[in-house]
Amino acid sequence: MARARISGAARLALVVGALAAIVYPIPLQLQGQTYYQTVGFLVLVNAMLGVGWNVIGGWTGQFDFGPQVFFAVGAYTAALLYAKLGVIAWVGLLAGVAVAIVLCAVLTYPLTRLRGHYFAIATVAIWMIAQPIGASWEFIGAAQGLFLPVQTHDSVVGAALSLQFSGPTKALGYYYSALLLFAVTLALMALVERSKLGYYFRAIRDDQEAAEGIGIDSRRYKVIARSITAAVFAAAGALYAFWALSVFPEQVLELHWSTLPIMATVVGGIGRLWGPVLGAVILIPISQVMSTTLGTGPLAGRGIDLIVYGLIIIVIAAFRPTGLLSLPWGRWFGRRRPAPA
Amino acid sequence: MAPLLSVESSTKRFGGLLANRDVSLTVGAGEIVGLIGPNGAGKTTLFNCIAGYMHPDAGRIVFDGTDITRTRPERICRLGVARTWQVVRTFGRMTALDNVVCGALERTSRVTEARARASELLEFTGLGGRGDLLAATLTLADKKRLEIARALATRPRLLLLDEAMSGLTPLEAAAAVTLVRRIHEELGVAICVVEHVMEVVMPLSHRVVVLDYGVKIADGPPETVVRDEQVIRAYLGGRRAAR
Amino acid sequence: MTELAQAVVNGLQMGFLYALVAVGLAIIWGLMEMINFAHGEFLMLGMFGAWWLSAGFGIDPLLGIVPIAVAMYGFGVLVYRHLMRRVQGGDPFTQIFATIGLLFLLQNAVVAGFTSDYRFVNEGILASLSRTRLDVLGLTFGVPLLAAAGLALVLFLALYLLIERTEFGLALQATSEDRDAARLVGIRPQRMFAVAWGLGAALVAIAGAILVNFFAVYPQVGLQFTVLAYAIVALGGFGSILGTLLAALLVGVIQSVTVVYLSPAFKDAFVFASYLLIGLFRPQGLFGRF
Numbered sequence: 001m002a003r004a005r006i007s008g009a010a011r012l013a014l015v016v017g018a019l020a021a022i023v024y025p026i027p028l029q030l031q032g033q034t035y036y037q038t039v040g041f042l043v044l045v046n047a048m049l050g051v052g053w054n055v056i057g058g059w060t061g062q063f064d065f066g067p068q069v070f071f072a073v074g075a076y077t078a079a080l081l082y083a084k085l086g087v088i089a090w091v092g093l094l095a096g097v098a099v100a101i102v103l104c105a106v107l108t109y110p111l112t113r114l115r116g117h118y119f120a121i122a123t124v125a126i127w128m129i130a131q132p133i134g135a136s137w138e139f140i141g142a143a144q145g146l147f148l149p150v151q152t153h154d155s156v157v158g159a160a161l162s163l164q165f166s167g168p169t170k171a172l173g174y175y176y177s178a179l180l181l182f183a184v185t186l187a188l189m190a191l192v193e194r195s196k197l198g199y200y201f202r203a204i205r206d207d208q209e210a211a212e213g214i215g216i217d218s219r220r221y222k223v224i225a226r227s228i229t230a231a232v233f234a235a236a237g238a239l240y241a242f243w244a245l246s247v248f249p250e251q252v253l254e255l256h257w258s259t260l261p262i263m264a265t266v267v268g269g270i271g272r273l274w275g276p277v278l279g280a281v282i283l284i285p286i287s288q289v290m291s292t293t294l295g296t297g298p299l300a301g302r303g304i305d306l307i308v309y310g311l312i313i314i315v316i317a318a319f320r321p322t323g324l325l326s327l328p329w330g331r332w333f334g335r336r337r338p339a340p341a
Numbered sequence: 342m343a344p345l346l347s348v349e350s351s352t353k354r355f356g357g358l359l360a361n362r363d364v365s366l367t368v369g370a371g372e373i374v375g376l377i378g379p380n381g382a383g384k385t386t387l388f389n390c391i392a393g394y395m396h397p398d399a400g401r402i403v404f405d406g407t408d409i410t411r412t413r414p415e416r417i418c419r420l421g422v423a424r425t426w427q428v429v430r431t432f433g434r435m436t437a438l439d440n441v442v443c444g445a446l447e448r449t450s451r452v453t454e455a456r457a458r459a460s461e462l463l464e465f466t467g468l469g470g471r472g473d474l475l476a477a478t479l480t481l482a483d484k485k486r487l488e489i490a491r492a493l494a495t496r497p498r499l500l501l502l503d504e505a506m507s508g509l510t511p512l513e514a515a516a517a518v519t520l521v522r523r524i525h526e527e528l529g530v531a532i533c534v535v536e537h538v539m540e541v542v543m544p545l546s547h548r549v550v551v552l553d554y555g556v557k558i559a560d561g562p563p564e565t566v567v568r569d570e571q572v573i574r575a576y577l578g579g580r581r582a583a584r
Numbered sequence: 585m586t587e588l589a590q591a592v593v594n595g596l597q598m599g600f601l602y603a604l605v606a607v608g609l610a611i612i613w614g615l616m617e618m619i620n621f622a623h624g625e626f627l628m629l630g631m632f633g634a635w636w637l638s639a640g641f642g643i644d645p646l647l648g649i650v651p652i653a654v655a656m657y658g659f660g661v662l663v664y665r666h667l668m669r670r671v672q673g674g675d676p677f678t679q680i681f682a683t684i685g686l687l688f689l690l691q692n693a694v695v696a697g698f699t700s701d702y703r704f705v706n707e708g709i710l711a712s713l714s715r716t717r718l719d720v721l722g723l724t725f726g727v728p729l730l731a732a733a734g735l736a737l738v739l740f741l742a743l744y745l746l747i748e749r750t751e752f753g754l755a756l757q758a759t760s761e762d763r764d765a766a767r768l769v770g771i772r773p774q775r776m777f778a779v780a781w782g783l784g785a786a787l788v789a790i791a792g793a794i795l796v797n798f799f800a801v802y803p804q805v806g807l808q809f810t811v812l813a814y815a816i817v818a819l820g821g822f823g824s825i826l827g828t829l830l831a832a833l834l835v836g837v838i839q840s841v842t843v844v845y846l847s848p849a850f851k852d853a854f855v856f857a858s859y860l861l862i863g864l865f866r867p868q869g870l871f872g873r874f
Contacts, residue, residue, distance in 0.1 A: 001379070015471075022349065039808070052383055057677065063676070063677075096857070110864060111860075111863075113863075113864065114863055114867050115865045117617070117619075117818060117822065118818055118822075118863060118867060118868070118872075119871065120858070121814055121815055121818040121859065122860060122863060124811065124815070125815070125856035125857070125859050125860050126856075126860075127800065128811065128852050128853055128855075128856040129853045129856055129857055131853070132847075132849045132852075132853045133848045133853070136847075136849065137848065138387065160535070166663045183367065183416070187621035195452060196446045196450055196455075197363060198454075198585070199435075199439065201447055202433050202435055202445070203435070203443045206398065206431075206432035206433055206434050206435060207430050207431075207432060207433075207498050208429040209394065209414075209430070210431075211432075211443070212393075212394075212413070212415045212418075213392065213414055213418060213424055213426075213492075214412040214417075214418055214444040214447055214491060214492065214494070214495050215418035215419050215444075215447035215495055216415055216416050216443070216447075217413075217415045217599070218415070245482070259684060261679070262677065262680070263684060265677075265679055266677050266678055266680070266681040267681070268673050268674070270344070270677050270678075271434075301692075302690030302692075302695060302696040302699075303691070303696050304696060305693070306688045306689075306691075306692040306695075307688070307689055307692045307693055307696060309685075309688055310685045310686065310687070310689030310690075310692065311685070311689055312477060312685070312686030313681065313682070313684065313685030313688065314667060314682055314685040314689065316681075316685075317670075317678055317681050317682035317685060318666075318667055318668075318670040318671065318682065319666070319669050320679075320750060321670065321674035321675070321678040322674055322675070325677075
């Protein structure tokens with residue numbers, strides 16, 4: 001669990017995975033298949049969101065179905081700052097993160113009085129209230145939303161610094177930007193996992209009252225956990241805004257920005273740092289493949305792809321409820337596991 | 342010298358049930374106080390009030406000069422009171438070592454320091470070598486030790502032990518008594534222990550307080566309390582025999 | 585003043601229908617603590633069942649309630665036995681995940697079979713009464729909605745009596761509080777859970793068969809009701825069937841009043857804002873036991 005040493009097999013998997021992620025889009029670029037780069041982009045964004053959600057959901061054990069609100073906050077903040085003041089993307093991203101953290105802390109603190117399922121509905125409540133506000137608030141464009149004026153840059157550096165890629169390397173650029181953000185998020189969350197915060201979050205999850213008995217202020221740490229999740233969601237939202245070049249309520253406040261990362265986390269293994277990554281790598285390509293093969297052609301419009309997708313989810317849930325990371329990879333690759341008492 | 346803990350006329354009601362009525366007790370800094378009484382006498386309710394999980398409807402609780410009547414549990418722990426639970430509550434999904442680390446982090450923010458202290462405490466409570474096991478897989482006796490180690494990690498000056506011996510075999514209970522004595526003597530912690538098992542509580546305590554139906558009926562050295570008529574009637578009346 | 589009273593009265597009637605939608609969830613989630621993202625899909629299946637019986641066989645939706653209830657009861661038990669039982673022991677999020685899969689499956693199976701077109705039920709007892717109005721004390725009651733609300737109330741009370749006053753209901757409550765203790769007194773928890781799922785599914789499908797007289801039928805119709813049902817059960821408080829009814833009535837009224845005085849876009853937002861407000865003062869809901 002919270003141990004500093006990584007086994008040899010896991011270290012190997014890490015290196016191979018990192019290389020694969022870095023190299024993945026290059027052969028696609030040479031063949032001009034940018035669609036698959038975009039799939040990779042979506043995998044990375046959802047993996048990042050899953051890693052972020054894991055902090056409040058997997059580690060702290062709280063039912064949170066509302067972080068898409070902070071995804072929207074990040075998207076809108078970055079988009080607004082750029083569209084109205086010309087602030088460059090990365091600064092806008094940081095600003096979005098800051099706004100999301102403050103908003104989350106203020107909103108969540110009173111909600112920590114609510115336990116378990118009641119808290120869950122409260123997170124949904126904030127989302128339900130945010131939707132009509134987003135659709136009617138003129139300052140952020142109401143239902144029309146905001147458009148980000150497109151700018152082409154001559155140099156790669158220029159494009160990267162302002163997060164505005166265009167032309168044949170557009171998908172490639174966004175893929176690597178997502179990879180960078182994802183890597184930073186993963187590294188930061190790994191640090192959190194090993195820190196005092198990581199211990200306290202898991203204590204609250206396992207037994208909140210017992211945790212209070214050893215001095216843990218459960219309300220405060222729930223707020224901190226949720227704010228970390230909000231920060232990750234906001235960063236992803238800002239990236240998304242510059243990728244989509246438009247931000248409007250129906251798109252950034254969609255429930256799937258939280259349900260898909262949650263599903264990925266459950267598939268991979270809830271509470272495990274790499275769980276969401278494994279889950280995203282599996283779920284999203286499956287849904288894309290389903291959608292392009294079964295969702296088009298003679299079977300189009302009949303939802304067959306989603307039927308199969310639903311069946312796959314049900315089968316995974318029924319046969320491996322603890323997530324795919326909990327499969328005995330160690331045994332399969334020859335690593336010894338600690339024995340129970 | 343003022344007592345470390347002073348409960349003054351604490352009263353706690355649950356709807357129609359009067360769990361604690363006007364209960365007063367003290368624990369001095371160098372004492373082990375036993376809290377006994379038949380089932381339902383209100384012992385755990387009193388503990389919950391002291392530790393901050395409930396607040397008395399009337400009366401006052403003072404710890405080391407600070408009024409903790411309405412204080413939250415985490416703040417009370419910070420002030421120096423730690424507790425164990427009647428039904429053992431470890432952090433099941435974490436290792437034994439990590440459980441104690443959580444306690445140690447109350448007094449230090451550095452994880453390496455906390456881990457070192459946690460290792461020491463695991464040794465002290467007899468769990469050395471079992472630190473990497475998941476808490477949920479430990480035996481009951483080991484889980485109770487773990488709870489104690491975790492509580493000790495917060496550097497308490499008062500330790501509240503709620504039925505720490507229940508469910509243990511005589512051998513395990515004897516080991517637990519030795520541990521409690523060591524905690525008191527080597528770590529200088531005042532202890533208040535709720536217990537059913539007479540052979541354990543009497544030799545261990547400097548003073549014994551007896552509750553019956555929410556009311557204190559005796560408070561004194563063990564030899565005196567054992568001969569008190571009200572106490573004998575409380576235990577033997579209604580076919581409840583003292584073991 | 586009569587405008588407000590009218591809004592309240594309309595909201596109350598709608599509230600009884602919401603209560604029927606929510607009570608199935610009150611049993612599955614409120615009592616048995618199992619999360620079901622596909623609750624709205626059960627509702628949708630009830631609606632489609634009623635439409636299909638009406639359009640295909642000329643069976644009045646109100647009569648169709650019986651076969652639909654029986655069929656959905658069996659379906660609920662099936663879902664429990666083959667899916668939910670396997671995910672029950674693990675993380676609650678796995679239950680969520682499993683029922684999301686169920687949601688995709690059910691919704692799109694209906695899309696595959698019937699397409700996403702909107703359908704309507706225009707025949708039947710309630711439809712034939714749609715011109716009739718009742719005027720009492722200056723307030724107007726549409727008879728169909730009034731009749732539907734009445735029916736919902738009767739069914740709700742029947743369920744309340746079942747849960748609170750029969751031995752079976754007590755066994756259900758016992759299982760929800762302490763599974764092992766229930767086992768010790770001879771209750772079989774697996775059977776209780778299966779029955780809870782069957783009942784829950786049947787009740788919300790019945791609600792669908794009634795709602796079909798007032799709402800369009802299409803595969804995605806369930807979502808709006810799902811979110812509202814969850815809010816209602818939580819607002820009423822876990823473990824309290826009566827709380828579900830009162831919360832549903834409250835939600836109906838809040839929605840109705842918001843639509844009249846503020847804006848239809850905010851009707852759900854106000855329901856949830858009320859939830860937050862009430863939650864601050866009563867973290868366990870209006871009548872929650874835990």
